[in-house]
Amino acid sequence: xxxxxxxxxxxxxxxxxxxxSRIKLFRIIFNIIAVxxxxxxxxxxxxxxxxxxxxNTVFMTAIHSVFLNPYFLITGAYLGVFLLYRLMILTxxxx
Numbered sequence: 538x539x540x541x542x543x544x545x546x547x548x549x550x551x552x553x554x555x556x557x558s559r560i561k562l563f564r565i566i567f568n569i570i571a572v573x574x575x576x577x578x579x580x581x582x583x584x585x586x587x588x589x590x591x592x593n594t595v596f597m598t599a600i601h602s603v604f605l606n607p608y609f610l611i612t613g614a615y616l617g618v619f620l621l622y623r624l625m626i627l628t629x630x631x632x
Contacts, residue, residue, distance in 0.1 A: 550621035557626075571619045574612035581609045 557563040585603040592599075603609055 546618060546621065549618045550625055553618070553622040554625050554629075567619065567622065570615060574615045574619070577608055578612040578616060581606055581612075 553563070553567055557567060581603060585600060585606075589599045
C-alpha cells in the first residue's frame with residue numbers, strides 16, 4: 538500500500554502535466570477542482586476545530602478524528618498532487 542501511495546504521488550502529477558500540455562481545457566479543470574478541494578478541505582478543518590472549541594475537549598486527541606473523514610483525505614490528497622503538478626509546471630517554465 539505504501540508503494541502505491543508513493544507511486545501515485547509521482548505518476549498522477551506527471552499524467553496531469555502531459556494532459557494539460559495536450560488539451561488546454563484540462564488546465565482549467567485541474568484548477569477548478571483544486572479550488573473546490575481547498576474549500577472543502579479548509580471548511581472541514583475549520584468546523585472540526587470549531588466543534589472542539591465549543592465542546593471544550595482535549596484538542597490534541599480530538600482533532601485527529603478529522604483524519605477519519607474521507608472527504609478531508611480525498612481533497613487533501615488532490616491538493617498534494619496538484620501542488621506537485623504546479624511545481625512541475627513552474628520548474629519547466631523556468632528552464
